[in-house]
Amino acid sequence: MTTTVWAPKTEVETKSIVKPAARRKSRVPSFVPPLIVATAVLAVWYLVSYVFLDQTRRFLLPPPHEIFTGAIFVPDILADIGLASLRTTIVALIGLLIAIVLGVAWAVAMSQARWLETSLFPYAVILQCIPILALVPLIGFWFGFEYPARVIVCVMIALFPMVSNTLFGIQSVDPGQRELFRLHGAARWTVLRKLEFPNALPAIFAGMRISAGLAVVGAIVGDFFFRRGEPGLGALISNYQAQIQSEELFAAIIAASLLGIVIFAAFGWLSRAVVGTWYESSDR
Amino acid sequence: MPVQTAEPLIAATTAPTIVGFSSVEMKYPDGTIALSGVDLDIAPGEFVSVVGPSGCGKSTLLRLASGLEHASSGEVDVATDRIGYVFQDATLLPWRSVERNVELLAELHGVPSAERKAKAKAAIGLTDLTGFEKHLPKQLSGGMKMRTSLARALTLDPELFLFDEPFGALDEITRERLNDELIRLFAERRFAGLFITHSVSEAVYLSTRVVVMSGRPGGIVAEFEVPFPMPRDPEIRYSAEFAALTGEVHHALRKGYSA
């Protein structure tokens, strides 16, 4: 190329990817402050167990180590809780999967035609406004008191974030990119596949994280109400509470919390794996 | 378009045009009249720059030429369907690598995979992006993004290239480099160009003809032929003739403002 006038390309032109400046270099490692909080909470916990509660009322808040010695380290109890957690996880994941598929399909349908959006969006909002708990007995009434009813509760609770996030993701496509596709005669389906859907993926994953947490809530709530069939975590918690087995109760609550955390973290990881390479998210 | 047969003789005797505007008026649905009484013909091998105050309808001109918008009266005739359109924003898809972004338009036009890849490779070479094929847009500087956008348009071998202030957001040095790059491409490919800019010296340096527009509703108030040979010598920017011509364009622009 004889007419090239400018200097050979150097690294100068590639933007160096600079991490947003840290607020202030701190000398304390980041795990230390939460550790201090945890220690404080444990201290207050022991204080309440041993000082404020007398022997006869200590079951209301057993000291932390007794949750281990009295429940978590007891093989039978641990097996019960583990099995119940597994069942709850399965219900939550099935419900979540259905909510993802339904929610994305609903949003895609709305994004494809104005009239579909105006006729369907109000129902998404209504779904969000109904206290699902009020519907739970009716769901049992209609669908029985076993697995299917539990899954339906999960779906109803987890659906809305999928619908709204997917719709937002599709509608936030840059107008310039839309015009580029229009200019080159892209069919609606092509626009959906090559532009709108990929553009919506970060929002879809954010929705999944929210919905995953809600699906766990739904599975446990469903469990409280629908006792037929094998017990999940909700049924177990409710039984322990009825029989004043407080170490077991606390152990089951810890299991439920861990389940929520693990699912939330798993979807966060999935999101980073799929869209993290190209998506410049503000939270990191 | 082919309905009128009454007066074809005059048009047939003039030079062929790749894009022609005749008494074009553009009124947007909200009532804004963006353009009125615009006559402009661009022949193959011409590179025409348009300067004018912001809001005078420069972008509208390109939207009409590309078919994104239709004139409310008058005629816009475009003699090719191979049109490259480069926006001020590079409009790259952030999830696609440079290479995959460059392939996009050929993909939308249904070009078979092997041919598409070959065209993308050639365009990447032409815009000096070789070595950056696998980079994602977020890893690129503004200048590199704009080159990717250029490469993407080049894969269609456009006969008409529309540029809407493509280098407006870039720093001076990058902009001058890309100007030279564009001139080289123009000298090699000989597409017709319609280039919008708000930099008078960029307009004069790049084009064979400069068109000056006035404020709302936009219309053409002056035209200047640029006599310097193509491809341009970068040193021409510092010559007295160049300064004189940019001075004249500036003057016409100033008069357009007050009109």
Ligand SMILES: Nc1ncnc2c1ncn2[C@@H]1O[C@H](COP(=O)(O)OP(=O)(O)O)[C@@H](O)[C@H]1O
């Ligand atoms: N889609 C639109 N609807 C209504 N008015 C518009 C639209 N696009 C542009 N305009 C108006 O038309 C005029 C010309 O716009 P534009 O062609 O973008 O000008 P320029 O590119 O020269 O800055 C402006 O007043 C602008 O507000």
Ligand SMILES: [Mg+2]
């Ligand atoms: Mg404009």
